[in-house]
Amino acid sequence: MNRVFSSEWLKIARPVNILGWMAPVVIFAFMGTMFNFMDAATGAGEFRGPFGIAPGPEQLAAPDGWIIGIHSASSFIGLIALAIFATNLARDYEKGTIRILLVLEPNRFRLFFGKLLTLSAFVVLITAGATVVTILASLALAPGENIPVSAWLSWQGMRELLVGFANISLATIIWGLIGGVLAITTRSAAISISAGVGFLLIFELLIANFVESVGNKLPATVLGALASGGTIIIEYPTAIQLSLAYGVASIIVASLIFVRRDVTD
Amino acid sequence: MNNLSQVNSSDGPVLSANGLTKTFGKLKAVADLTFEMPRGGVIGFVGPNGAGKSTTIRMLLGLIKPTGGNAQVLGHGICTPSAYLNKVGALIESPVFYPGLSGSINLRALAKLGGFPAEQVPGVLETVGLTSRAGDKVANYSLGMKQRLGIAAALLPNPELLILDEPTNGLDPAGIVEIRNLLRQIGSSGKTVFVSTHLLSEVEAEADRLVMIHNGKLVFAGELAEIMKNTCDSVYAVPENPEDLPLIIGLVSEAGYSFRQEEDAIIIAAPKEWSADLNRLAGSKGINLRELRPQCESLEDIFLNMTRGEVAK
Numbered sequence: 001m002n003r004v005f006s007s008e009w010l011k012i013a014r015p016v017n018i019l020g021w022m023a024p025v026v027i028f029a030f031m032g033t034m035f036n037f038m039d040a041a042t043g044a045g046e047f048r049g050p051f052g053i054a055p056g057p058e059q060l061a062a063p064d065g066w067i068i069g070i071h072s073a074s075s076f077i078g079l080i081a082l083a084i085f086a087t088n089l090a091r092d093y094e095k096g097t098i099r100i101l102l103v104l105e106p107n108r109f110r111l112f113f114g115k116l117l118t119l120s121a122f123v124v125l126i127t128a129g130a131t132v133v134t135i136l137a138s139l140a141l142a143p144g145e146n147i148p149v150s151a152w153l154s155w156q157g158m159r160e161l162l163v164g165f166a167n168i169s170l171a172t173i174i175w176g177l178i179g180g181v182l183a184i185t186t187r188s189a190a191i192s193i194s195a196g197v198g199f200l201l202i203f204e205l206l207i208a209n210f211v212e213s214v215g216n217k218l219p220a221t222v223l224g225a226l227a228s229g230g231t232i233i234i235e236y237p238t239a240i241q242l243s244l245a246y247g248v249a250s251i252i253v254a255s256l257i258f259v260r261r262d263v264t265d
Numbered sequence: 266m267n268n269l270s271q272v273n274s275s276d277g278p279v280l281s282a283n284g285l286t287k288t289f290g291k292l293k294a295v296a297d298l299t300f301e302m303p304r305g306g307v308i309g310f311v312g313p314n315g316a317g318k319s320t321t322i323r324m325l326l327g328l329i330k331p332t333g334g335n336a337q338v339l340g341h342g343i344c345t346p347s348a349y350l351n352k353v354g355a356l357i358e359s360p361v362f363y364p365g366l367s368g369s370i371n372l373r374a375l376a377k378l379g380g381f382p383a384e385q386v387p388g389v390l391e392t393v394g395l396t397s398r399a400g401d402k403v404a405n406y407s408l409g410m411k412q413r414l415g416i417a418a419a420l421l422p423n424p425e426l427l428i429l430d431e432p433t434n435g436l437d438p439a440g441i442v443e444i445r446n447l448l449r450q451i452g453s454s455g456k457t458v459f460v461s462t463h464l465l466s467e468v469e470a471e472a473d474r475l476v477m478i479h480n481g482k483l484v485f486a487g488e489l490a491e492i493m494k495n496t497c498d499s500v501y502a503v504p505e506n507p508e509d510l511p512l513i514i515g516l517v518s519e520a521g522y523s524f525r526q527e528e529d530a531i532i533i534a535a536p537k538e539w540s541a542d543l544n545r546l547a548g549s550k551g552i553n554l555r556e557l558r559p560q561c562e563s564l565e566d567i568f569l570n571m572t573r574g575e576v577a578k
Contacts, residue, residue: 007378010370011363096361099328100418103355104379106327106346262329264289 004114012122022129028076029130030137033069037141064160066138066152074168074227078175081123085179086192093187108259120173127169171227174243177250184254219246277340279304279457284334287320293481294320300476300486307452309472310461317481318461322430354424360415364404368414381421389417408435429460445471465564479572497537497561503530505553516546
């Protein structure tokens with residue numbers, strides 16, 4: 001597994017690659033933070049497009065207030081993770097590099113899980129970059145909106161930061177795993193990203209509108225709830241259970257296909 | 266399929282197949298392939314496009330599972346590729362790399378994956394003549410350079426067996442000769458090179474042994490010398506003066522050989538050694554020959570003769 005990780009990391013963790021994937025995530029996290037702090041005193045409860053409902057000053061001053069911005073960007077970060085997993089896994093089939101990889105590492109389980117581990121580490125790195133930007137932006141914007149930051153810098157604030165980062169990282173990885181299963185199934189980056197984004201952003205909303213009973217069990221909603229540490233609709237324990245179920249199901253399906261399918265092209 | 270992974274002998278055949286079969290739906294890509302090849306030297310794996318070469322190679326490398334039969338590589342059954350692939354280097358069809366990375370980083374990534382020391386990378390790059398371009402992105406490589414990089418990647422494990430699929434594709438004539446010499450050098454060092462190609466003339470120039478397939482079926486497996494034996498069984502002669510041709514025909518008939526006439530030339534069904542006799546006989550009659558040479562069948566001719574029935578079908 002170490003061999004696979006170090007080989008894959010050498011390919012993926014190039015500065016241009018990290019910057020290329022991190023830039024949109026960081027920009028979105030910064031915008032989410034900016035919209036949250038904008039008119040904090042009067043804008044609470046306003047709908048702010050892709051960043052959701054604006055929090056009030058009390059929420060922003062709470063111990064987890066300094067990472068609320070990244071919660072707002074979590075779905076976008078998740079979609080980027082989906083694209084990262086899908087691109088990297090499907091590209092090996094599209095380009096044919098899977099052939100040489102399997103000759104050098106014939107244990108397909110090891111190769112597959114090594115790749116997943118590398119991609120997971122990569123999306124966590126990207127999430128960390130977005131989290132740092134969110135923290136810095138929050139610290140910079142809070143004084144202008146008269147938001148006290150003492151709770152953020154308390155032990156409770158640090159704990160909220162770590163738990164929040166863990167939640168959003170886990171959610172991001174599971175978004176990636178969904179991209180992974182689509183990539184392994186379709187062997188096409190374009191198809192897997194379109195299918196993933198199309199389902200998670202469009203069909204999921206339609207399904208939720210028509211079948212209310214399943215609306216709070218669908219992946220984008222559940223992962224959004226996990227990234228936010230739970231919501232009014234989906235409590236944290238339920239969010240984590242359903243998210244893990246999606247993650248494990250994705251791993252099982254993708255690994256079985258990866259291991260059993262002939263490499264014909 | 267039998268599990269043959271326990272069988273291991275360093276003196277045994279490098280490759281063997283017993284009834285190896287692969288079907289894709291109704292298409293029988295490889296049909297009941299049976300052969301055995303000893304270690305060392307260059308083995309040509311030949312057949313036209315679509316003959317089943319790539320499918321066979323993929324089965325030998327564990328990329329696809331056979332539908333029937335079995336095969337062994339370096340004494341291990343192909344159902345356990347991890348038992349032998351650490352001793353096998355492979356270039357499968359067109360070489361593919363990550364275009365955004367340099368040739369050197371691509372090889373380093375592959376060396377890490379295979380657990381080979383990264384220090385081998387400069388050596389294999391030098392072997393294939395890519396040292397000066399090692400730092401360039403693969404996206405900027407020509408097809409020939411990618412082929413060389415593919416061979417370099419195949420050499421990383423310091424393999425006992427090198428399996429190469431069309432390694433001279435896209436190379437210029439000088440590059441083809443270089444690769445041919447490299448393969449011969451590797452083959453003569455005790456390692457085995459199993460090289461697949463549809464260019465029979467190429468194999469004729471570099472292989473010691475042949476596995477020849479057509480429509481997924483074995484046509485021939487054995488020494489190249491064996492199949493090329495008795496292929497120079499006619500003599501081509503052209504008299505300087507076309508009016509002397511009937512006299513030549515008379516000499517040939519007198520000697521009891523059959524012949525056919527092609528414009529000013531005569532092609533005689535005689536062993537190549539008879540060229541000297543014909544030269545002497547013509548000289549004694551005062552006939553000058555403008556051309557006189559044994560006419561040999563190429564491997565391509567032999568292949569076409571051997572598969573003529575199937576082609577006609």
